[in-house]
Amino acid sequence: MHPGNNLTRDEASRRAQLIHTPLYDISLDLTRESDTFSCEATIHFLCQEPGADSFVDFLAPSVDSCELNGEEVPKQAFDGARIALKNLRDANELHVLGTCDYQNIGAGLCKFKDPVDHKIYLHSQFETFDAHRMFPCFDQPDLKASFTFTVLAPSDWVVVSNNPGQAQQVSGRENIKRWTFGASPKMSSYLTAIVAGPYHGVRDRHGDIDLGIFCRQSLAQYLDPDEIFTVTKQGLDFYGQAYKYPYPFQKYDQLFVPEFSAGAMENIGCVTFNESMIFRSKVTEAVREDRANAILHEMAHMWFGDLVTMRWWDDLWLNESFATFMSVLCQVEATRFKNGWVTFANQYKTGARRQDQLPTTHPIAADIPDIQSVYLNFDAITYNKGACVLRQLVAYVGQDTFLRGVQRYVKQRQFANATLADFLSDVEAGSGRDLKAWSKLWLETAGLNTLRPVATSQSDTIGSLSIQQEAPREHPTIRPHRLAVGLYDRQSTALQLRRRVELDVADQSTPVNELVGEHQADLLLVNDLDLTYAKIRLDERSLSTATEHLAELSDPLARAITWAALWDMLRDAELPSRRYLPLILNNIRGETDIGVVQDLLAQASSAIWVYGDPTNAQAALTTLADHALRALDGAPAGSDLQLSWAHAFINAARSNEHLSVV
Template sequence: MPGENLSRDEAHERAALLSVDGYEVALDLRSAVGESTEAVRTFRSVTTIRFRRTGEGDTTFADLVAPSVTSVTLNGRELDPAVVFDGARITLDGLADENVLVVDAQCAYSRTGEGLHRFVDPEDGEVYLYTQYEPADARRVYANFEQPDLKAPYRFEVTAPDAWTVWSNGAGERGADGVWRFAETAPISTYITCVVAGPYHYVTDTYRRGDVEIPLGAMCRKGLAKHFDADDVFLVTKQGFDFFHDNFDYPYPFGKYDQAFVPEYNLGAMENPGMVTFTEEYIYRGKVTRAAYERRANTILHEMAHMWFGDLVTMVWWDDLWLKESFADFMGSFSLAEATRFTDSWVTFANNRKAWAYRADQLPSTHPVTADIRDLEDAKLNFDGITYAKGASVLKQLVAYAGRDAFLEGARRYFKRHAYG
């Protein structure tokens, strides 16, 4: 049995067999609060996937990592979860040309940063939730086809405690029945879908330029609100949008732009379209150096660059993780130097980012910039200084060689030609 791993060959075969028309995901998160006597605290996840068979064959599998599955229905036919679900995959036999899969499961809250992470604030006892999926942890929250090339639109709805607010990739609101419903997304990959829920402190602003208007939001847990300098976050965000709109000639494609600074985060940030998540270490509790503000600004712009390169256009498989991250790493410094107060960002890049790459290159774990990613386990090992900073150094050389105008024109043409692909 493959367990929770997924190979490149399996992903290629599945992409050749089917295409996904859309997801409807309903989560009930009310179990996140209150006492629990369960060894593993769980929430209900009901997923409806509409997909078509586009290749030869009538058997495939969906991905789900969950403690239990209540029911599985394929095209109105009840499947026995004890037979088709092995803890990580749901076997699907007898596919039709058009298919509807409904999976009702009990999924587990995370305490390790993968899937739906649940944090209890030790200061006031408030509970905060957020998701983190890269490279393949959306399957810990809802059933799906967990590979980046099977893009689809999503509709999320979330039932949450009354005192909470919920955010996702699209704009949302709470209905009269108490359920939060979110606008359907553009076609995106599973790993960049997102849900953030809890009594977060939330600040809003708006980016306006010509006919473009983007609602902005920034949030943190209530206990950090007194330290949260949202004005500077919004300043850098607006400067970034100015830069990317000027140079990419493709308006930001995902509606709103929320940025959540969340606790116990395993990484610096994640480029979920419309709902970017950051480590709350970027909320400074006291006086810090200019370098600290520059680092935060670089991360904000790195994630914003992904809205185009990574989210609008996406790698087929994790072999090209390096190009997605190298592009954003390069663009973080490039946009900082040209659009913000941090005009010496290329000096910082040389001193910090390239030094990170040099260190990684001297270790036994060094690898080519373009790595051979055979499966998800390989992908998890590839988030390093070579994938990010050495690759960004290569792109910096390319820009110096080919010229800034040619490089940006190449990006502009690529976005238009491959949008949502």
């Protein structure tokens, strides 16, 4: 990395005060058979303080020519990462011709040679601060601009960008085509994109929106466009209604690209995905659910993140957490993947709780003084905990109120930038809640609470019930929680909900007076519906019920919450590891969600190897392998369940008898 390739928040703030309404005209020549390409850029922009100095970002091996307002810029003005701009006028024109490197580090314009057919594929990846690896720009999110791209490429290539493109043969160069893309709407530089190569493409339409799916030619046989288009159309319909704002851009292309450094990226109208999401063999329904979630996550950004964009990277957590929340909501309400909140509980919340209990935990709203600091805070707190806390915010104000606030936020700030304070202000309006105080407690502190039911009985009824809120010594914050408490009874061979109440838990002890006098429940579930972010405890009666009868609980989300409580009790030494493996094996039969089955089997292994007595490991592995072999034989042939039990058996097999089966 170039030592000067950084940008501080103060530098960005000063530049945003100076520079206004930039317009870009970018020409790329991708026809060279080399590790470099040429870029020619013309940038028009206004300066609020004529005579002031600034700079444009450009990380490139060389600048071949540079003119500012018709005058040559000295060569020493370019330091390898920036071009210094002196004595700006009120209206300026910057012209730069440079040579840029193709990248193989997952940032900039990346080049890949297909080992199957030796064809060349390119894709860009610019978040957070890498657009200036492909063209000179004011590379910060709050200097939104209109971009016009022109690309020279081999005639057998397809070139895709944010706007629709047109290709014409270049006169006198029969193997070269010129692709032109019309001026984009105002957008941040990190959301621009160029994807080029002999990509295989499939097209469709949804209303007046042109849709495309692309992948390498050598993967075309594995592409399943029907399922991808179905989820895409369902998402466009859902989000248009949720935001009360139709899809705001001209097209929606989705490109599965090689050697992608992330899961996916929400480039406007040109969304890129890791091509591992093209399945080359049988996968479980959980894997398909994950892909649908990725599709819907990136789509949610088209409004929240792209149409309205954070001013600076300290609100990156909000950008990602919001898309995570909305993608699950969309999955559950608009697609066939109805167990999205179950997956959210098992994956996002479990990951967040684990990360939040490490010494490296930090507040969600982290201080980001420069670009390098972004990478230090881009973790499970940013993604997982942020999304969990956002779900609690939705419960705290109510989903309808929340969505009205989001609609207000999008409408008032379209094609502009905004901050966390702007978002909370729009959600707070009409909610009756003080979100400034909420934000301080939830977003500016680290750690998580434990919620424990404390009950007394009077004959067969609940004499008193309170929820005790605890906080770790290192992070002693008591927070407001909007949550539900459910009472479940065992009836015949089923655990069924009898009553559920919602309440605010804001103190160290909060009475639940609504349930006093109710018949004692077999299972008393704090945080029923999984609305808040905390560790949950079970009382002794509920623990006994869960141990013997959790498989009889018909609600998959309630089971997931109970499983999570048991797992946290194990990790916190409130449940012996010797009880945990039998508990799983006795109740896993009740799980129909393959993602839950896989998570439980992984936890069973951890209970043996991480939390159990090493002297008991061999016996525990034998028990797990015996059970897995029986479950493997009983599972439907070729099913996701059979595949999961096969993996569990292979991982647990140690004896000669078991190894002979492998």
